[in-house]
Amino acid sequence: MLSPRLYIFLSLLLFSLATQGCLAVIAGGAAGLAGAAAYEYWKGNVSEHVPAERQAVWQATHAALADLQLPVLYSGTEGEALLIESRSPNDEPIKITLAAAKSQLPQGPARTEVSIRVGTWGDEYLSRRILEQIYARLGQTPAPVHAAASR
Template identity: 40%
Template sequence: MRTVREANRWAAVTGALLLVALASSGCVALLVGGAAAAGAGTVAYVRGELQSTLDAPFDRAWTATVRALGDLGMPVTAQEKDGLSGRITARAAGDRKVTVQLRKVSGTATEVRIRVGTWGDEGASRQILEQIQHRL
């Protein structure tokens, strides 16, 4: 019995130390964030870019994005697209550049990344994302 208890205690201490090491290196946030990002609807604003996973196939998300930008009065100035990813460039008020990148994650999910202006504008990016979701 004593050796089993010692083994359990050693395993618990090792697990706790591993969690502390991961937490201090930022890996826990990465692991938790990565798991959350796998689910549709997750939104993160990182370094001036809004990132989300849409619950829609790539082509449907692409069409919704183009329409959403039009709805918001942001004329599309460029489009680049292949079967797995694409980039739409538009202009917002004040001649700010809007870049929306789409990437096929699976047959039913598409990653979207939105940047407004050089340094990013979280409010405008969220407005674009909401309009895209409305158009899906």
């Protein structure tokens, strides 16, 4: 006959062996969710190369936000990029980053990479609306959405 201590020890050992596979499944599921969350965050960022000098895009962005009645809460630098922060009508943070983009040709025209994120997961409609207004302020027409996505 097994002593109560040995019985408890063997029961715990058997339980731990039986649940090791479950622990791996739980850990794998958690890692998958973290990866999906990171993808959604990346996916929520609207980014496009605008054919204009960064300073001109900076001024056009400020004017575009004023046109859309979105307040400028911060306007400054973040590393080598220019940063403008605002808030949406739904009180979501808006972050617009302007970075100098290298031209594909040695003496090619200046380009600025404009990245817009609204909120944590992104709001593609509002981001694209802001981008369209930046183009309008620059006197340009935005690239079609499918062309912008392939860059």
